[in-house]
Amino acid sequence: MPVPPPPAPDTDADARAHAPAGRTPGPLRFGVNYTPSQGWFHHWLDFDPDAVRADLDSIAALGLDHIRVFPLWPLFQPNRTLIRPRAVEQLVYLADAAADRGLDVNVDGLQGHLSSFDFLPAWTRTWHRRNLFTDPDVLTGQEEYLRTLAAALADRPNFLGMTLGNEINQFSDGPHPDPDRIDDAQAAAWLERMLAACERGAPGRMHLHAEYDAAWYRDGHPFTPAQAARQGALTAVHSWVFNGTAQRHGPAGVATEHHAAYLIELSKAWAVDPHRPVWLQEVGAPAPHIPEDRAAHFTEATVVNALDCPDLWGVTWWCSHDVSRSLADFPELEYGLGLLDNDRRVKPAGQAIAALAGEWGGRTHRPPVRSTALVVDAGPAGTAPRRSVCAPGGPVFEAWAELTAQGARPSLVLAELASDTAHLTARGITDVRTPEEVRAPV
Template sequence: MTALRFGVNYTPRKDWFYSWLEPSWDEIRRDLDGIASLGLDHVRIFPFWPILQPNRTLIRPRALADVRELVRIAGEAGLDASVDVIQGHMSSYDFVPAWLTSWHTTNMFTDAGALQAQAELARALHEAVADLPNYLGLTLGNEVNQFSGDPHPAPMRASSEQAGNWIRTLLDAVPADGRGLRLHAEYDAVWYLDDHPFLPTHAARLGDVTAIHSWIFNGTAQRYGGMSAQSVRHGEYLVELARAFATDVDRPVWLQEIGAPLNCLDASEAPAFCEQAVRHAADSPALWGVTWWCSHDVDRSLADFPELEYSLGLFDADGKVKPIGRAFAAVAEELRGRAAAPDPRREAVVVEVDDDDVPVRRADLAPGGAVFTAWTDLAREGRRPAVVTSATVASAADLAARGVTAVHLPAASGVSAYSAVSDSSALATGSM
């Protein structure tokens, strides 16, 4: 069996991601050495798009060199590094180059020139770092699907066909040369929000692995409580939901973001939330690894961030390990050394899909929805439910390939509590 991977989304302690404007390599080295001291094995890094590509036909060599240097320094610390391409959106701020906005407004998903530019950037970033031995792979961007529709205040709207074309175009630009994983990552609207253009089939079938981002401020904690079974098992549920839509039954799932938001939890609860959430997710045979959000708290000298962003780190803004950092390190050490993979899951909750494998009602999958409720009810009984689609259930061979011997049809639809924004005051009922 392949050992589970445990890492962290790297947020520089000095100057946050604005540090890409003028990296302090000594500060970065200190951060990465601290991360490595927790026994973690990788970081995910986020160079900002306007710094990399300030003009549609200009990719800055200096910016590529800075990305390479950060990956190299991570290697010196004993850490693999995964690079995100399109940043994009980070901690409530959009970082979009000027050639897409205001007087030059166009659509990053549908404009031919914009597509070509992004593909060239993906190719250039890969080539800048792919020869480094600790290069883990490349993600197209950080939750870029949030630009594609509501609730973004200025969406660049796309159809599902156009969203799929965007993913394929950028993935195809990165050579399939075995030098790192090629993947994309969406926030949970892809699973939970009806009419969202990015689809579960995109997430689970394009790229080398499926990436999921699990946050309980999406209505889960507001409805059930931050330390409820529904909240601490939300990541596990998403792993199983992702597996349901994969055509390759062995396709790995990367829990690429999960954190302990203090708009839903007390600080004293964060270590226990971390330990329980990671342990539950690791009970899925599909899990590739967990990358915690994030490494360091945002320093309070930086203004106007949502309050929770100042508290999400495993380290505080002075670089001191927090209790949650010790908790993540401990559970990672334990689970990395486990002797055997989890047993297969023999029973599953069914998601009804149409002829294109699109959920008939994605709100059923969301917190409070019928599928979510059926799955979490079984989990709370001490059972280990999977998720399968109605198309899989219709094929005895497909069902057998997944090892599922019993299925559960959800009861009548519940009321989704899903919120597509990280707002602790989101309504506990009603779908968004």
Template structure:
């Protein structure tokens, strides 16, 4: 059944970055969210900083929780729905971890039983609290929690058990909300990574992917080359192909135009090209841009590309790329968001020899620049192209459910 696409932004406060949680300002938040509502977005994803809410394993600060609820209520004033990321965790190259897992207390988030019990208490409390707000539609366990490895040792089995446990805690606490497990793309491309594709497509209520072209894609053919512009669609297709459920939606939960991979002069064309491709994908649930506002250059020690990723500058000026995003959103709203697969339109699929869910050690075979990726990019230049695993390539019900009419093999 077709569903309307969602368009949103990962909310990064213009004033003070995420440090603003330390002295939350409702007025500053209102100004930021007015920017986002003004370009037609329907949701934001927010990032409470975990150690500032749970500074001790046995202490969850109500004041911190109340600030999260206040931001959610402000979002409602602007007609914005909210996804709450629970465990921060990792943000823009910094890890935020409480003292009770560091120094003399050093222990892994993923394997230590006491830490996992503390996390379960935190997830339960925050999920229950935010579920009291009608405009909250989802919670994510954390922002790219696999970035917390290797500082927190884990194994594939421990990673999977950790996520499965917390997904169930969140579901029990907030049964009406979508519960999600979010990972960066090493889970898809790195053969040795201890977080596996099977968990991204098997845990939680839908699959999330984060598409960043600084992972080597842009080096293949430049900022506006077909590999770069189609990378988001490629990740959505990998996720759809890996899922046992052909109807499982995929949320492009982070995508951006990072410099220098995508220079400012090319950013509007990148936005248009990337969205034209990925929004045709019938598996796509929504697109959430990283990020809402730039990072103030008075703040030190961030990677250079982090400072200019916003839709708006720190003084609330709109960017050319943002105008392009707003135009795409308006077009989708006018047309009702019709996509490939909603009606009679069909598409071919390229067979992937590797089943990433069952064979994570073969992830390198689909990484950017691999022969499989190159062939998919070549085919994608002529129109939408699905990906299907070899095991499902003769499953007519699966093919029909995903709108696939022709199966192609790699040249």
């Protein structure tokens, strides 16, 4: 269906009315996950300042205000007690070059996993195999690495803070072929310890963690919705519609074009703070699930729908530049996700993001509260043993999509809080429905 126009910006009075008590509404942020146009993330091996500057020029020309960057962990910390000074200097150079172009920087530390490839240092694998989340020596090494990167950037005004790693939860469970198994208590302890290391390095910055959607959708996964929504400075969600959403609902389906908004709202069901900020930190238009000729439409629809979610911190698209076809063995969908191609030419999706950033970037915008809430019965909040009810095809997911198609603007609430008057009032919820009520035959 046609993409609706972006909602009109709130007036100052509206913004104040929708602002949580004690918190000043912040400006909306628009950014991109930086994938170098030359050499992909292998560019750290042959760091070229001229190429980096040219890439950043092309990003800044889109009107964006921040980037998320990815040092490769094995290259920065090849030995547990060696964090390469030269690599850290290159990271600082990149951050300073971004500052020169008006771009803030968030740094992902433990890389970790990127675009189907794992990047783990040799001191954690094979002959030195140790659990990434529980081994005392590994934990000490990770802490010092994260602290060092944070400290190197602590005095840079454009440094937003650290993300612990890119979807590092995938190392803890299937379908990873060789996971380091842990339980939810061990995952929570690991997150707390690593976030504290970032805080020691750069006190007061926006340090957070980010998982792929198994944390929200996979029963028994050790990284949980409660951890995502309660630990760290804000909640990050990564929205990819190749997870069954586009396959089930099609590239133009309501559920597909609202998947990012759904994850934003789903996160609020577990948040203790009713106005905890949520960062749409990764979202992209993957082919063939989103055909190339629909990428710009999907991009616009996804962002517009996310903007209708209260407490959105910002949107960071995946990714800046395409992966070069000269690089082998990537999944096919990874090659064309850039807003710009390898020659730094803007693609249609890039034009869509640039237009949205020009319209909304830096504005204080707080849409009206979502007064209708769908009940999420995933079991006890801390572990959510039945969280697959929230996954594509599950009763919560499908009922939310149906309500959205009806124009209801739903949020979500945990079953154990569905009759808690104080909780509902704090969130502005006045209408609570169960999935069964929504999907009951007329």
